[in-house]
Amino acid sequence: MGLAEWFGNFCSNIRVQDGGTISTRYKAITRRLNTDFWNTTSDTSHSLYVGSYGRNTAIRGFSDLDMVFELPSILYYQYDKYAGNGQSALLQAIRTSMQKTYSTSSIGGDGQVVVVSFQDGITFEVMPVFTNQVGSYTYPDSNGGGSWKTTNPRPEIEAIRTRNNACNGNLVPLCRMMRSWKSNWDVPIGGLLVDTLAYQFIDGWQYKDKSYIYYDYMCRDFFRFMAEQDKDQEYWKAPGSGQYVYGKGLFQWKATRCYNISLEAIKHESAEPKQEWSAKQKWREIFGTSFPD
Secondary structure, three states: OOHHHHHHHHHHHOOOOOHHHHHHHHHHHHHHHHHHHOOOOOOOOOEEEEHHHHOOOOOOOOOEEEEEEEOOHHHHHHHHOOOOOHHHHHHHHHHHHHHOOOOOOEEEEOOOOEEEEOOOOOEEEEEEEEEOOOOOEEEEEOHHHOEEEEEOHHHHHHHHHHHHHHOOOOHHHHHHHHHHHHHHHOOOOOHHHHHHHHHHHHHOOOOOOOOHHHHHHHHHHHHHHHHOOOOOOOEEEOOOOOOEEEOOOOOHHHHHHHHHHHHHHHHHHOOOOOOHHHHHHHHHHHHOOOOOO
16 A cells, blocks of 8 residues: 555545434424524525534544524514623524424533534534625624624635635645644644645645645645744634634644654655555654554
8 A cells, every 4th residue: 555545545534424414413403493483494594514514624523513504684683682681592592492303412502602412422503693795694692791793604615615626625635634633632723723724835835736645745844834833923814704713822833743753754655665664653643543554
């Protein structure tokens, strides 16, 4: 098995496996909310996958699935006029609706979303939203007495999709591989920042039109790109939306460590004779046991 097969199998190993279960639950939630708020039984209208699953960058073993549900605008004015915390009341209305379908599941609130926890460990975080004229969403935040905030996930989803297509489908696998690294090394970085940095990096990467045979170089060069990020930088701008993505800590040190380990892996790959087992152990040190042995 050669280098291309190693990385091809690795990418296959970390793909989300339970898409059918996710889709069934997503449609059930959508149908329930449409029934109660739009008087229709559609299981697709008014809802959207967002977060890493919406950007297609989630990996196997992920736990939180984010979705938005668009509500009729008249409800905004209704809950905005509440004397108390109208945002909390809106979230409670969503929770009450979803309990009709998932009476035995744990359904709670988290300030901005309604959380449905399933016994297999997957959690759906449902954010009720109102669509703005420019395509962004207004959503309730029940913290601190209640307020309305804005988010804009559609341009982020589209930007990732467009650049992935322009880079021979290499952006999404890079985002996924780096999530595996983040998990294996407990890197203090959020998923959207991983995707944002990968999006910035790959546009100027010289081998962006290649395939798995260059993935060792891609990982090496991306680790270097991450390691060279300004340690004093507080935020980056998300693809498409330009919203601020704040750092959670210094990821640069672990990126530097893995850049150096990737150099060792590549040195083993190019040795005469090739030291394939040693190379794979180095990649497994970076990415964990999902990388082929």
